[in-house]
Amino acid sequence: MLIYKYLTIFGRYLILMGRTFSVPERMRMFFKQYVKEMAQLGVNSIGIVLLISFFIGAVICIQMKLNIQSPWMPRWVSGYTTREILLLEFSSSIMCLILAGKVGSNIASELGTMRVTQQIDALEIMGVNSASYLILPKIMGMLTIMPCLVIFSSATGILGAYATAYVGHVLPPDDLTLGLQHAFKPWFMYMSIIKSQFFAFIISSVSAFCGYTVEGGSVDVGKSSTDAVVSSSVLILFSDVFLTQLLS
Amino acid sequence: MIEVRDLCKSFDGKQVLKDISTVFEDGKTNLIIGQSGSGKTVLMKNLVGLLDPTSGQVLYDGRDFVAMSKREKVHMRREMGMIFQSAALFDSLTVLENVMFPLDMFSTMNLRERTRRAMDCLDRVNLVGAEEKFPGEISGGMQKRVAIARAIALNPKYLFCDEPNSGLDPKTSLVIDDLLQGITKEFNMTTIINTHDMNSVMGIGENIIFIYEGHKEWQGVSSQVMGSTNQRLTDFIFASDLLKNMRQMVINGTNSKL
Numbered sequence: 001m002l003i004y005k006y007l008t009i010f011g012r013y014l015i016l017m018g019r020t021f022s023v024p025e026r027m028r029m030f031f032k033q034y035v036k037e038m039a040q041l042g043v044n045s046i047g048i049v050l051l052i053s054f055f056i057g058a059v060i061c062i063q064m065k066l067n068i069q070s071p072w073m074p075r076w077v078s079g080y081t082t083r084e085i086l087l088l089e090f091s092s093s094i095m096c097l098i099l100a101g102k103v104g105s106n107i108a109s110e111l112g113t114m115r116v117t118q119q120i121d122a123l124e125i126m127g128v129n130s131a132s133y134l135i136l137p138k139i140m141g142m143l144t145i146m147p148c149l150v151i152f153s154s155a156t157g158i159l160g161a162y163a164t165a166y167v168g169h170v171l172p173p174d175d176l177t178l179g180l181q182h183a184f185k186p187w188f189m190y191m192s193i194i195k196s197q198f199f200a201f202i203i204s205s206v207s208a209f210c211g212y213t214v215e216g217g218s219v220d221v222g223k224s225s226t227d228a229v230v231s232s233s234v235l236i237l238f239s240d241v242f243l244t245q246l247l248s
Numbered sequence: 249m250i251e252v253r254d255l256c257k258s259f260d261g262k263q264v265l266k267d268i269s270t271v272f273e274d275g276k277t278n279l280i281i282g283q284s285g286s287g288k289t290v291l292m293k294n295l296v297g298l299l300d301p302t303s304g305q306v307l308y309d310g311r312d313f314v315a316m317s318k319r320e321k322v323h324m325r326r327e328m329g330m331i332f333q334s335a336a337l338f339d340s341l342t343v344l345e346n347v348m349f350p351l352d353m354f355s356t357m358n359l360r361e362r363t364r365r366a367m368d369c370l371d372r373v374n375l376v377g378a379e380e381k382f383p384g385e386i387s388g389g390m391q392k393r394v395a396i397a398r399a400i401a402l403n404p405k406y407l408f409c410d411e412p413n414s415g416l417d418p419k420t421s422l423v424i425d426d427l428l429q430g431i432t433k434e435f436n437m438t439t440i441i442n443t444h445d446m447n448s449v450m451g452i453g454e455n456i457i458f459i460y461e462g463h464k465e466w467q468g469v470s471s472q473v474m475g476s477t478n479q480r481l482t483d484f485i486f487a488s489d490l491l492k493n494m495r496q497m498v499i500n501g502t503n504s505k506l
């Protein structure tokens with residue numbers, strides 16, 4: 001019975017995505033919405049991305065220095081492990097989990113409120129494909145802005161690590177630089193961006209589905225917002241396992 | 249003209265609309281009245297295609313809306329305007345942008361022409377000066393007028409209003425009623441209004457359909473309401489003792505009891 005329920009939900013999700021990925025009725029209106037969504041979902045998230053990345057970068061560096069560094073280890077190991085953690089997992093997966101909370105709840109509550117206040121019905125009555133008009137710019141906007149957020153996150157995380165070296169004197173800056181540059185594989189950066197694209201799609205489409213299909217009132221909008229965050233987070237964690245296996 | 253033939257609608261086996269057949273005429277304010285839960289909103293949602301009927305036909309000038317393909321329905325909907333109970337204005341857009349929205353989406357006009365058309369619509373509903381405000385900054389009555397302006401922006405042939413007076417004071421309700429009747433005559437539209445408001449029934453009801461427990465109980469014009477012998481209709485319209493006494497006095501041709 002549970003499988004039947006989940007298959008039904010998945011079917012409804014696919015139908016909604018089918019409606020979403022249709023040619024926009026007016027490209028001018030689509031681009032207007034697309035730019036707006038990039039600003040609302042992406043640019044407005046830069047602050048939290050930078051803040052969290054900076055402190056997590058600093059904390060990772062301190063933890064590596066305190067718990068891994070030993071006389072038996074090369075002196076670049078703290079910088080090396082900090083870079084690998086930031087690049088491979090933090091800036092793509094963990095950052096997307098954080099964004100699932102911020103952006104996912106934003107999308108679900110916005111669309112849910114539009115549903116219960118009949119704004120989506122108003123669009124349908126006008127003959128507008130409401131799914132395409134409302135959801136497609138969100139998905140495209142997230143896909144566009146996500147690589148920028150990943151790069152900013154990695155860069156700020158490394159800045160945080162340098163802060164521990166220069167300000168906290170946890171380790172010599174030269175050792176950190178050596179570790180950050182040691183055996184660097186550019187593919188890891190691309191891998192991080194590719195993973196984040198999948199996660200961006202999950203966050204925007206799943207949250208949009210949760211919000212768009214709300215039935216009821218304000219309590220249901222709140223519930224859909226929670227569902228959006230939980231579902232997106234679980235799917236990100238699941239897909240992270242497969243993507244990491246696939247891309248490594 | 250919109251013709252409804254043997255329309256039925258069921259939800260999970262429970263029949264909400266039962267064999268409704270009626271005609272909504274051009275250039276007239278057609279009112280659907282009935283108690284809460286009688287099926288008025290379900291009937292309207294079936295008319296505009298937000299719900300699919302279980303059986304029956306909805307004919308727009310002879311074209312069967314129910315049998316239309318999705319693409320045909322989308323084109324058909326561009327001939328419709330709708331005013332929702334909650335006004336359903338887009339929160340993130342200003343009053344002017346709300347009215348311009350259908351024009352932006354479907355017209356081939358340039359920006360200046362679209363703006364002029366939207367301003368004309370706002371002028372028609374006496375809202376010039378409020379164009380830069382957001383829906384959250386204006387009163388309920390003004391929101392309804394913006395919704396009317398948005399609904400008429402593309403000169404629709406059919407106008408649907410779901411309880412346009414709900415939540416408004418009697419004076420503002422009269423303004424909305426006058427507007428709806430005015431634009432119906434001006435643009436020769438087929439206007440269908442779901443209402444509970446007895447002022448509307450008596451004031452602008454040129455074709456009234458009374459729905460009772462999902463079926464059409466009575467149909468007529470406002471002048472026939474007073475003398476109707478349909479007990480369910482008179483119980484609904486003249487619900488209070490005051491209204492019952494007034495009706496009796498009108499029928500008796502005396503005002504001595506007043």
